[in-house]
Amino acid sequence: MANEVNEASLREQLVEQYKYVEGIGLNELSSGNLSVRFGDNMLISPSGATSENITTDTVVEVSLEGEWEGDRKPSSEWRMHAAIYLKHEKTEAVVHTHSDYCVALACQLKPLPGFHYLVGSFGGNDVPCVPYSTFGTQSLGDDAAEALTDRTACLLGNHGMIARGRNLKATVSLAHRLEIMCRQYVLTSQLKEPELLTDKQWEEFFDRAQKVSYGRFI
Numbered sequence: 001m002a003n004e005v006n007e008a009s010l011r012e013q014l015v016e017q018y019k020y021v022e023g024i025g026l027n028e029l030s031s032g033n034l035s036v037r038f039g040d041n042m043l044i045s046p047s048g049a050t051s052e053n054i055t056t057d058t059v060v061e062v063s064l065e066g067e068w069e070g071d072r073k074p075s076s077e078w079r080m081h082a083a084i085y086l087k088h089e090k091t092e093a094v095v096h097t098h099s100d101y102c103v104a105l106a107c108q109l110k111p112l113p114g115f116h117y118l119v120g121s122f123g124g125n126d127v128p129c130v131p132y133s134t135f136g137t138q139s140l141g142d143d144a145a146e147a148l149t150d151r152t153a154c155l156l157g158n159h160g161m162i163a164r165g166r167n168l169k170a171t172v173s174l175a176h177r178l179e180i181m182c183r184q185y186v187l188t189s190q191l192k193e194p195e196l197l198t199d200k201q202w203e204e205f206f207d208r209a210q211k212v213s214y215g216r217f218i
């Protein structure tokens with residue numbers, strides 16, 4: 001019974017957050033996908049989901065090996081979500097988007113550099129970018145899972161971004177924050193390439209961040 005209540009609650013959260021992500025403009029025309037860990041499996045948004053057609057019944061339960069039942073197919077990016085849950089056992093939720101400014105940077109195949117101290121809220125002095133792989137492939141999943149070893153988000157070359165976190169709401173916030181940081185980086189880059197924080201400044205940041213338990217989840 002407890003498990004059924006938990007499942008119902010997770011399905012509701014997933015639908016609510018899927019709509020929220022679309023509402024704040026991070027996801028348009030079914031391009032992104034959200035999942036939560038559910039026991040040994042995951043619950044993931046279905047292929048072709050939009051905020052208009054997603055319901056608690058269309059959310060798909062998939063094993064981390066890719067088995068599911070029923071008519072609805074899981075998101076075509078289930079391998080990337082599964083690879084992250086398999087490699088990072090503390091991860092409870094994964095959010096993938098094609099948000100505008102993340103895509104703008106990801107198409108340069110360069111990390112988001114440490115131009116602002118809040119870049120550190122993803123766990124290090126940059127947010128890495130993995131090479132391009134065809135969507136839905138294991139290599140994309142493996143690269144993303146590896147890049148998230150000591151980060152909570154990464155850019156996906158010529159594609160978008162992905163984040164992992166302790167629950168769905170917190171992970172959606174990471175996706176939102178990364179979009180803001182990429183937008184601000186693009187803005188300042190138009191003036192000239194910005195100054196980056198120094199190693200000493202990062203050391204002080206992480207020291208301070210640890211003292212105030214500020215936003216770090218690895």
Ligand SMILES: [Zn+2]
Binds near residue numbers: 031032096097135159
């Ligand atoms: Zn995608």
